[in-house]
Amino acid sequence: MAKRVAIVGTxxxxxxxxxxxxxxxxxxxxxxxxxxxxxxxxxxxxxxxxIGNMDHFEGINYVDCWSVDGSGGTMKPIIKLTTGGTTxxxxxxxxxxxxxxxxxxxxxxxxxxxxxxxDTTGAITTAFDPIWDRLVFAGxxxxxxxxxQAYMARYGATDRDGARVSVRDRKHAMNNPHxxxxxxxxxxEVLASPMLADPIHLLDVCPRTDGACAVIMASEDVAExxxxxxxxxxxTAVRHSYxxxxxxxxxxLTSMREGSxxxxxxxxxKEPRKELDVIELYQPYSFGGLIWIxxxxxxxxxxxxxxxxxxxxxxxxxLPINPSGGVISCNPIGATGLIRCAEAAMQVMGKAEGRxxxxxxxxxxxxxxxxxxxxxxxxxxxxxx
Amino acid sequence: MSxxxxxxxxxxxxxxINVPYSWWAGDTxxxxxxxxxxxxxxxxxxxxxxxxxxxxxxxACPTCFTENTEWVSVSDEGTVLSxxxxxxxxxxxxxxxxxxxxxxxxxxxxxxTAMLHYLDEVKPEDVxxxxxxxAVFSNERxxxxxxxxxxxxxx
Numbered sequence: 001m002a003k004r005v006a007i008v009g010t011x012x013x014x015x016x017x018x019x020x021x022x023x024x025x026x027x028x029x030x031x032x033x034x035x036x037x038x039x040x041x042x043x044x045x046x047x048x049x050x051i052g053n054m055d056h057f058e059g060i061n062y063v064d065c066w067s068v069d070g071s072g073g074t075m076k077p078i079i080k081l082t083t084g085g086t087t088x089x090x091x092x093x094x095x096x097x098x099x100x101x102x103x104x105x106x107x108x109x110x111x112x113x114x115x116x117x118x119d120t121t122g123a124i125t126t127a128f129d130p131i132w133d134r135l136v137f138a139g140x141x142x143x144x145x146x147x148x149q150a151y152m153a154r155y156g157a158t159d160r161d162g163a164r165v166s167v168r169d170r171k172h173a174m175n176n177p178h179x180x181x182x183x184x185x186x187x188x189e190v191l192a193s194p195m196l197a198d199p200i201h202l203l204d205v206c207p208r209t210d211g212a213c214a215v216i217m218a219s220e221d222v223a224e225x226x227x228x229x230x231x232x233x234x235x236t237a238v239r240h241s242y243x244x245x246x247x248x249x250x251x252x253l254t255s256m257r258e259g260s261x262x263x264x265x266x267x268x269x270k271e272p273r274k275e276l277d278v279i280e281l282y283q284p285y286s287f288g289g290l291i292w293i294x295x296x297x298x299x300x301x302x303x304x305x306x307x308x309x310x311x312x313x314x315x316x317x318x319l320p321i322n323p324s325g326g327v328i329s330c331n332p333i334g335a336t337g338l339i340r341c342a343e344a345a346m347q348v349m350g351k352a353e354g355r356x357x358x359x360x361x362x363x364x365x366x367x368x369x370x371x372x373x374x375x376x377x378x379x380x381x382x383x384x385x
Numbered sequence: 386m387s388x389x390x391x392x393x394x395x396x397x398x399x400x401x402i403n404v405p406y407s408w409w410a411g412d413t414x415x416x417x418x419x420x421x422x423x424x425x426x427x428x429x430x431x432x433x434x435x436x437x438x439x440x441x442x443x444x445a446c447p448t449c450f451t452e453n454t455e456w457v458s459v460s461d462e463g464t465v466l467s468x469x470x471x472x473x474x475x476x477x478x479x480x481x482x483x484x485x486x487x488x489x490x491x492x493x494x495x496x497x498t499a500m501l502h503y504l505d506e507v508k509p510e511d512v513x514x515x516x517x518x519x520a521v522f523s524n525e526r527x528x529x530x531x532x533x534x535x536x537x538x539x540x
Contacts, residue, residue: 023411026444043450059406074447114409122404131398 004384005099006223006230007349008216009039010342015180015211015330018116024058028070028112028212031335035108035214038351039226043072046216047104052081052091053113053334056123070212071110083240084127085140087111088213088337089282089367089375093236095217096377105219106226111338112212115331120208127371133245140284140370141205143245145197148287150251152199155302157290159199163190164308165289166204166328172315173325175355178339180209180330190286204286204328211332213339220383231345234362234378235266242371253288255374256295256366264297267378269362273298277360278347279313279321280340282368284331289313289321292374296364315357323347323355337367337375344379413444416456418528425522427533429496431455440496459495461520462539466490466499470509479531485509491518491536505535 011034013019019027028051036043049071051064060066064073064080071078083090088111095109121139128134151157167187173179185203193202216226223230239255241247248254260272269275276298283289290304298319299307307313313321322328324343327336344365346352360381367375410418413430420428429440430453437446440459445452468489471478478486487509490499504512506521518536526532 018409020409021412022444023409023414026411026413029445056402056404058408059404069443069445069447072447072450117408118406119404122402126402126404130400134400 003100003102004220005096005217005233006220006227007233007341007345007379008218008223008227008230009035009041010216010345011035011038011214012178012339012342013211013213014178015209015332017180017207017209019114019210024060024112024114025067025070027114027210028067028110031112031212031214032070032072032108032110035216039216041106041216041226045106046072046076046108047106048098049073049076049078049108049110050081050091050094050098051078051110051112052083052087053111054084054087054123055082056118056126057120057333058114058117072108083369083375084371084373085282085284085333085369086240086337086367086373086375087334088339089341089365089377090238090337092215092338092341092377093238093375095215096233096236099217099219102219105222107217109215109217109338110212111335113332113334114210115208115333116210120333124370129244141197141200143370144205144285144287145200147250147291148199148285151287151291154251157302157305159191159201160187161290161305161308162199162204162286163187163201164305165283165286166190168308168314169283169286169289169322169326169328170203172323172355173329175315176324176329178330179325180211181207182325182329199287200285206284206327206331209330209332211330211335211339213335213342215338215342215345227349229349229381231348232380232383234380234384235263236375236377237263238375240369240373242373248372251291253292253295253372253374255372256292257297259374259376260296263376263378269378272296272364273319276319276362276364278323278344278357278363279319280324280326280343280363280365281321282327282337282340282366283322284327284368286328288368293321315355320357323352323357340365340367341377344377348379348381411444413442417442418532421532422526422528425526427459427461427493427520428456429459431457437497438495439498440493441498441500457495459493461493463491463493463496463518463536465504465512465514465516465518466492467514468504468512470512487512489518489536502530502533503535504537506537
């Protein structure tokens with residue numbers, strides 16, 4: 001019964017810091033209509049819907065029910081998946097499972113967020129254990145700072161290395177009309193921007209964004225009829241491991257390492273640096289762009305700074321990372337992982353317009369959650385064996 | 386109760402979660418509230434495909450999945466489709482309302498969907514399904530659903 005699965009359409013809002021002109025349902029609707037138009041489908045063609053966003057961010061508990069004006073889920077099978085920062089990638093993997101099971105031919109996957117509506121640090125803090133961790137460790141940025149400090153101490157990296165990643169992503173965002181922040185910055189500007197949590201400067205880290213993304217997946221029975229050159233999903237991996245903050249190996253992202261190894265093994269990829277053509281990394285701060293590509297196996301431990309300084313991950317380089325501008329340029333959290341997936345799909349389908357990387361055969365997209373989780377998807381031009 | 390704690394000292398950490406919200410109403414709901422506040426009029430959106438009129442207004446028709454672009458005025462009188470009586474003063478009831486409080490689903494004349502609001506100036510035991518009611522507007526209107534104070538029976 002298992003079916004191969006392809007992405008046949010994507011849609012996004014033009015992401016902004018605030019969208020006072022629409023409520024959440026109306027925001028979702030914009031992305032869904034664009035995805036349907038991209039796939040040349042109507043809502044009646046959709047067999048099931050997966051939707052997700054961050055817990056507590058909008059204070060709406062039954063988003064699957066409440067959002068039907070936006071999702072088109074009226075009298076359709078619809079479920080909500082929520083896994084924190086990884087949500088956007090998790091909903092995509094959930095949609096992949098639904099289609100891959102053979103039970104649904106066409107599944108609509110939605111991620112969305114209106115970060116402007118709540119105190120996001122307050123909401124994120126509820127992810128942490130109330131007895132042990134919540135009292136002393138609040139929000140996302142302090143955990144990221146602890147990771148960056150540990151990496152720098154272990155490998156001798158500096159805040160300039162982090163800043164170089166930020167300069168790259170913010171430059172790439174200039175090519176993406178959907179990105180929230182589209183302003184090039186210099187290394188000096190990153191380093192001179194306010195220090196939020198050492199070594200993370202303001203320009204090292206993502207903004208808060210209102211936005212939605214929708215992706216349509218189809219089984220091999222119908223995919224090529226909908227879209228002649230769809231984006232085939234080759235493999236996915238999910239690693240969620242967290243009890244207490246003291247359990248993590250700071251300076252390494254174990255979930256990325258183990259997930260990547262599983263996914264590349266499934267797809268038969270032996271040298272990801274050579275075989276991947278583009279990466280859309282859920283990288284909410286610059287230092288993640290160093291640490292996590294080492295865990296992915298692109299380069300060895302401690303080698304990422306030089307690899308990035310040499311321009312390999314810039315547009316036109318050996319392996320462009322975040323042609324969209326990435327999460328540093330735009331972060332509607334529940335949508336963010338799905339935007340990575342959609343952007344990777346657009347690269348494979350040749351629909352990435354001004355941010356297109358030439359001749360993409362394999363693309364990698366990921367989701368990251370603040371308790372050191374990683375979800376990931378391998379996208380390919382050819383139909384998997 | 387006493388037995389299960391015998392010989393142990395259970396430690397408890399009491400806390401509260403406080404996450405403030407500001408929900409954007411969006412242009413569609415805002416037009417409804419501004420018209421209600423400034424003109425004491427109730428308006429809804431109409432689906433161009435199925436012709437359904439939505440009050441509260443909806444930007445998209447959930448069944449046709451098309452954008453509603455037309456606005457129509459509806460009556461301030463309508464029919465009670467169903468109702469519930471809250472007989473305890475629980476936290477969700479605003480301070481200016483005293484139990485028993487009656488909630489009604491009111492389909493205004495000209496609308497195809499019902500809106501939730503208070504029924505007042507009527508005893509709970511006298512409320513009936515199918516009852517005709519009329520909006521009573523608040524004297525001080527601020528652009529919220531409570532710019533309608535409540536609905537009262539049509540005499």
